[in-house]
Amino acid sequence: MDSMAEIKQTFFQECDDLLGELETGLIDMEGGDGDCETVAAIFRAVHSIKGGAGAFGLDKLVAFAHIFETTLDEVRADRLEATPEVLSVLLRSSDVLADLVRAAQNDEELGDDATAGLVEELSAFVGDKAGAADEAPAGGEDISFAPLGTAIDLDDAFGDLDDVEENQSFTIKFRPMPELYANANETVLLFRNLAQMGDVTVACDESQIPTLDEIDPEGAYLAWTIIVHTSHSKDELLEIFEFVEDDCTLEITSEEPSDDADEPELADDEALPVEEESPPAKADRAPDEAASGDDVASEDNVVSLVEKKEKPAAKEQASKEKDTSDATIRVNLGRIDRLVNLVGELVINQAMLTQGVIDAGLERGDSVEAGLEELKQLTREIQDSVMAIRAQPVKALFQRMSRIVREAARATEKSVHLVMEGEMTEVDKTVVERLADPLTHMIRNAVDHGLEKAETRIANGKPAEGTVSLTAAHRSGRVVIEVSDDGAGINRERVRNIAIEKGLISEEDKLSDSDIDNLLFMPGFSTVEKVSNLSGRGVGMDVVKRAIQAVGGRIMISSQPGKGSTFSISLPLTLAILDGMVVEVADQTLVVPLTAIVETLKPTPSDTHELGAGSKVISIRGEFIPVIDAGLTMGYRAEPADPLTGVVLSVETEDGARAAVIVDTIQDQRQVVIKSLEENYGHVDSVAAATILGDGRIALILDVDAIIAREGEALSFHENSLAATG
Amino acid sequence: MNFGVLTVTIRTNSLFWEGKPLSTPSSKEQDGRVTLTSVLDLRAAAPLTDELLALRGNDLVIDASKVERIGAPCFQVLLSAVKTWAVAGHTIAIFDESPAFSESATHLGVCLSQHETNENETCL
Structure with missing residues (x-):
């Protein structure tokens, strides 16, 4: 695969995640749980899809994502109310967006009629702005709707910044709830982190502060309007508030570029004294001061402060990685399967080693035994961990x-x-x-x-x-x-x-x-x-x-x-390991999947009935069930076994029919590692897979459905018997 | 270890100060002086409120030199005190603030001057 195709594949993988976020967000909104954060998140999802699609020249996807995004922007800016009607259209749009992504992934063309109706509905919501959709540049971003990394012309006021074009202004409205403080979060630390992102101007709304006799010392009376000029994205700003977002009202809006961008209007008419006397902390200054102030804190406090101070560094790292902020890596499934396979080998090997130690007749308490016990423990842990890798929510x-x-x-x-x-x-x-x-x-x-x-x-x-x-x-x-x-x-x-x-x-x-x-x-x-x-x-x-x-x-x-x-x-939980019943048939060991077994029983002479031509049925609670001799079916013996001397496993097949499989003895019930015969040898009729037992012998795992299918006559008899019984 | 949240010293003083403690206390009128403790986190907010409430009725001097950490809840209490004192027509002021105190106030954009009674006082 060439590198472009690889990148494209990654894009589609990311699209899956983004579409998931989009849908979750919309459903939250539908359920009344959505706040401005939710709207922002779904906007980001559509925006990211649009951006990526633009890079790969997926024009149709870009065009639809654009009008979708435009509508979401209206909702985000409170210009369009998220009524059930609007949400219904948005949800359907997310479906169509998913279809478009899928079509693009498979190099298919989705008919225009799939999107036309929705484009019309979305356009109706956004009015004049809808026209912009037609002009959506295939190659990437347009300024009017893109909050992330958009180029904005700034005045000379920010001329001291190296990369002026990348800077953008955001207005953050932040009002903590008492829970924020109760949960040991500290506004000062949040703002300190914010100050490291760029130029901040903070206006504190103190109007809600009561007098001392009325104050709840653990209440929350202050609210802030912060204007940040930063090269960082809104996402990165949001990350700062990640741990407090449930305990505050937070609104982050990007400022439209305008002539007075250097004098952003504050919600409150309060002057910004911090600007006058002591300029807002800059990234290079805040940590030093913080350190000097914190150095002499009592031990307990030092610990908590150090923990909190580590956050900015972590944040920075996270922001660099951006889309991989949840610290995950994508691994080829084949590699994981190989690991799963190897762990299976390890499990078998460990079982064999245990058997070997028993056979060697070592004394109890021998160090080998202790070591083996530890190995068992480790093997189990490795097995669990590897299985967890394959596990997906x-x-x-x-x-x-x-x-x-x-x-x-x-x-x-x-x-x-x-x-x-x-x-x-x-x-x-x-x-x-x-x-x-x-x-x-x-x-x-x-x-x-x-x-x-x-x-x-x-x-x-x-x-x-x-x-x-x-x-x-x-x-x-x-x-x-x-x-x-x-x-x-x-x-x-x-x-x-x-x-x-x-x-x-x-x-x-x-x-x-x-x-x-x-x-x-x-x-x-x-x-x-x-x-x-x-x-x-x-x-x-x-x-x-x-x-x-x-x-x-x-x-x-x-x-x-x-x-x-x-x-x-x-x-x-997994398909790599199976719960099976280990049985013996004509000196051969077989494993029968536990999921197929309904019950096991020892039949009495009155339970079994001959049905001509060597066929037998067994009566279980009034129901006649065809008997299948596992030894005969598998070719282990030529003569049928007597059901009365063996054990009957009442099994249920995939089509709901039941059969009675006769085996000689039941040895054990245990988890076995599934080894595919198809991959390692070739398909064998009546055998689902194989496993390796502790003593190193291979045991076949019975394909219950297949052996019943082979007993066609017995099966058809069973169906007839259903009508005949009663 | 808990050494208590506040150390309150009552002195006689009716003068303004200029960023330093007054060296010549006046005897005309009783006023209060409070030295803020080093850690003013959420847990310190309630005791601080109680201590300040007990000092109502007099001018108050708050020494912030020992503060090593202060959070929004204690700033709220201090702002409330400023308001309370202003309503009562008394003077309240904070002086000799530690770097940590100033930095936190700067970050939060908090202005602790007593606007009505003490207009010349600068914000932190």
Whole structure:
């Protein structure tokens, strides 16, 4: 890849982050949580995308980003109120911007009609300024809307500054709340940091100060208007206030270049005495003074001051790195996978070493044993740390869902509020990627089928706006993602009737509520009489279930009539390590993924039934389940084993059918490192992967779905048996 | 270790000062003199308020020479004192400010002069 392509790729990666920030900000605003900071952040996001796009000559992207940014600038300057109507257009614009970025990334052309309507709507908000969009320079910045690094002509007043053209004026309005002081923040330190950024002029509003008998000593009465002439960006100024932004009202605006730029107008009519007698501290002066004043502070205070004084240096460093301020690096995924692989080797090696030490028969308390114990500990820590590298918050995935909700809501003409929780929950990257499709489908289902129409909701005493919530949380070593709606719940009567109609169950079948709910996951089941173009895309919940199972997950439904439904997905934290049951079959060791196993049992003679041609079924609680002899299937033995002498693993396949796999004995239940056979050897039917056991032997991991697929007859029998039982 | 926030010395003095403590106290009228302690952080604000409240009714001299650190809350208290004293028609002034005190006041743009009663006093 040439360097330009690499830079471009980085740009698109950054676009992903920026689009995420943009969407989060807009959603915050929609939820009423947005303040001027939020508007500034989303403006910056669009602005950065525009800047980068300009550098790569992505004209279409630049043009749209420009009109989008112009509208945001109006909102930022309080000239346009962020009404729900405006926010709706802004949210859709963020969707289109994402589409444009995606199209640019794939070297595709997005049709003009995708943007035309929105451009018109955005232009309507900004009035005259809209025209500027057409003239948006493809190559980069235009002065009127760009607050960052914009060239501004300054008067001679700033002639002493070396790089006059890069300087810009910002007006900062800062009013601390009592919490700011209570949280051990100090305005003096903030201003000292600010003074290091450039020329500051401080006006303190003392008008709110009460007399001594009325004052709350820990209250906040002072407010400031600060004008900063600086070569630094607004972002960098904002960074100074990063830790106090929740405890103050803060507004940073860039001054438009004007003739009187050297005499910026202050909000208060108070003179600026600091200018007269003692000029504002300059970068080269403040630290010295600070040091001289702090040198003799008591020990406790020295510590706290030193800590705080380190901040400016850190800030400077951060500002240099700008977009990498959260101290992250981008690493090729292949490198991480290699590391994960090596750690897997280490885990195996350590298990082998342990086995070797046991075999050597060393005495208890031997130093080798102690060393081995430490090695185990370290290996576990390394393993956890490496897995954490691959872990990603589900936030990006969730953000994509908010768009799905918007689109679904528009298509169904329903008013939907999406609530997201636990976005920072981390899951393995591969799992996150593979969740996108099933989750999209589930969200669409929730809006389309889950929520009632507004009039029905109102009639049922519910708010017209439906709520869909998307939550993620860690629960006992797994990640649980839930999609809930506050709709009508599953119409079980209807589901049951359809299942009977389709021959999935018989009329006599007595099914519990949860059995009926689970019918939704049966292949081909669709409750919608009329296929809507939203969720009825020929994809049923069975596909969702298969996709979830493919990443080692399980899906469950719970539903309450009139109150709504919840789909819970339980996922493993990683795909590199698997919880498996180690079993023995004809002197061979196999691993069966624990996620596939429903239960294990020792059958009695009355449970097993011959079904001609050597086929057997086993009765588990009244249900007949086809028996699969793992030894035969894998070719370990020629003669079928007696189910009565072995152990039966009741497994569930991806399509919801169950089978009984006969093995000789169960050895253990443990985590095993997954080694791909495809990569290292080649595909082997019925084998999902392999692992290396502590004694160095290779054990194959059974592909439960594949062996059942091979037993085609048994499977078709199973389907028929469903109709026959009852 | 806590040595208390304020050391208050009552002297008799009715004269203005010019950046230095007065060497010849007057005996005509009782007024107060306060030496600010070295650390005037949030925790010091309430005790400082109490100490200053106790000195109402007299002219007041505040010695800022020992201040090594002062934050906005204590400046608020001092500004409040300036206002309180002005309302009562008494004189209040801060003198001999330490570099740390001056620097903090400069950064905050705080003006501690008593405008109404003491117009010639310069801001910090």
